[in-house]
Amino acid sequence: MEAFRIIEEAGIEKLSLRDVARRVGVSHQAPYKHFPSRDHILAEIVARCFDEFAVFLGTRPPSDQPHEDLQAMGLLYLEYAQRHPLKYRLMFSTPLPDPRRHPRMMQNAHHAFSILRDRLQGMPLRQTEPQSTRSTDLDAMFIWSTLHGLSSILHSDMLAALKMSELDQRRSVQRCFARLSLALSGNDGTPAIPKRPLRKSEARSSSSTRRR
Amino acid sequence: MEAFRIIEEAGIEKLSLRDVARRVGVSHQAPYKHFPSRDHILAEIVARCFDEFAVFLGTRPPSDQPHEDLQAMGLLYLEYAQRHPLKYRLMFSTPLPDPRRHPRMMQNAHHAFSILRDRLQGMPLRQTEPQSTRSTDLDAMFIWSTLHGLSSILHSDMLAALKMSELDQRRSVQRCFARLSLALSGNDGTPAIPKRPLRKSEARSSSSTRRR
Numbered sequence: 001m002e003a004f005r006i007i008e009e010a011g012i013e014k015l016s017l018r019d020v021a022r023r024v025g026v027s028h029q030a031p032y033k034h035f036p037s038r039d040h041i042l043a044e045i046v047a048r049c050f051d052e053f054a055v056f057l058g059t060r061p062p063s064d065q066p067h068e069d070l071q072a073m074g075l076l077y078l079e080y081a082q083r084h085p086l087k088y089r090l091m092f093s094t095p096l097p098d099p100r101r102h103p104r105m106m107q108n109a110h111h112a113f114s115i116l117r118d119r120l121q122g123m124p125l126r127q128t129e130p131q132s133t134r135s136t137d138l139d140a141m142f143i144w145s146t147l148h149g150l151s152s153i154l155h156s157d158m159l160a161a162l163k164m165s166e167l168d169q170r171r172s173v174q175r176c177f178a179r180l181s182l183a184l185s186g187n188d189g190t191p192a193i194p195k196r197p198l199r200k201s202e203a204r205s206s207s208s209t210r211r212r
Numbered sequence: 213m214e215a216f217r218i219i220e221e222a223g224i225e226k227l228s229l230r231d232v233a234r235r236v237g238v239s240h241q242a243p244y245k246h247f248p249s250r251d252h253i254l255a256e257i258v259a260r261c262f263d264e265f266a267v268f269l270g271t272r273p274p275s276d277q278p279h280e281d282l283q284a285m286g287l288l289y290l291e292y293a294q295r296h297p298l299k300y301r302l303m304f305s306t307p308l309p310d311p312r313r314h315p316r317m318m319q320n321a322h323h324a325f326s327i328l329r330d331r332l333q334g335m336p337l338r339q340t341e342p343q344s345t346r347s348t349d350l351d352a353m354f355i356w357s358t359l360h361g362l363s364s365i366l367h368s369d370m371l372a373a374l375k376m377s378e379l380d381q382r383r384s385v386q387r388c389f390a391r392l393s394l395a396l397s398g399n400d401g402t403p404a405i406p407k408r409p410l411r412k413s414e415a416r417s418s419s420s421t422r423r424r
Binding site: 091093094096098106109110126134144147149156157162163171172175182 | 304306317321322349351353354357358359365373374375380383387392394
């Protein structure tokens with residue numbers, strides 16, 4: 001789509017119907033034939049972003065390993081944000097047109113969110129409060145917050161200010177995934193690291209007794 | 213500081229030495245007497261933001277309840293971002309001047325990060341991998357990611373697109389804090405919710421035996 005190329009080159013704030021028109025080689029008024037307003041163009045672009053993002057997140061179908069699935073989806077999330085920073089910013093960090101007037105944009109946003117939520121369905125979630133109808137939505141918000149924040153921080157100038165090495169950045173990503181698993185299910189998806197080798201009798205009892 | 217008012221009114225991108233000069237009622241060249249370049253002004257503003265942010269996060273001194281302390285700090289974090297959106301954006305979402313050339317900005321950024329990290333020192337952190345020298349930094353990155361992402365999402369237009377009610381937004385914040393506690397220590401800082409009232413003998417044993 002032509003508008004994407006303009007966005008990539010000029011930044012979101014510069015996008016205008018005039019830019020779109022010039023880019024596609026038609027007169028200034030031509031885009032109005034297809035889209036009644038700038039908001040309609042933006043809503044269409046954002047709708048396509050959400051569609052592409054949802055397809056990307058769903059690239060790896062779920063297996064029977066919910067922790068691995070969550071980590072795989074998280075890595076895809078971070079990869080999308082890294083590969084398409086302006087599309088990502090368009091979806092999550094810029095003023096969007098009124099969703100009530102642009103139902104396709106809203107539907108596609110819902111669909112992308114549902115990919116996050118669906119990954120939670122297969123996990124044995126540890127309960128933190130009485131379950132409610134939208135409980136899984138709240139956990140999806142938590143995962144989304146962590147991934148969105150991590151992605152934003154990794155692409156900000158803050159890590160340079162904190163002198164964080166590339167190795168520690170990669171380790172931060174791994175740590176976030178381990179903590180997410182621990183947060184959701186009460187275990188991090190990997191075997192516990194014993195301080196010394198367990199004897200057989202201890203190994204059996206450690207699965208039913210909390211070690212303090 | 214005058215520059216702050218200009219930022220609040222005009223947005224970060226519009227900040228220029230000319231704006232600062234006009235605002236403080238001096239000629240265009242005057243600010244150069246105090247700051248050699250636009251980067252030096254920006255670095256000074258950002259340094260003051262980090263300083264103010266760190267003071268704000270430290271408003272409530274730590275108690276002997278690490279989960280409550282973490283939640284209190286998290287709420288202060290979200291409150292600062294809500295009350296000072298442009299200062300927040302300046303620190304975390306805009307291009308910063310080269311930190312090597314602006315040591316005070318870097319020191320203040322480090323100090324703000326250390327407030328997050330210090331809150332972790334008092335928690336009995338559940339280990340997810342062999343401990344390393346910067347292990348607490350990695351966990352601070354995790355908390356920061358969740359808080360930064362949550363704050364960004366709460367102030368984005370995405371929640372309108374997802375039709376999330378204000379009640380569910382507040383519940384999302386609570387859920388994030390519960391999941392953060394669970395992620396860090398393996399318990400969510402609140403007593404488990406029993407499915408039926410416990411008898412005294414069970415209540416005693418439930419503190420040492422994991423219920424499955």
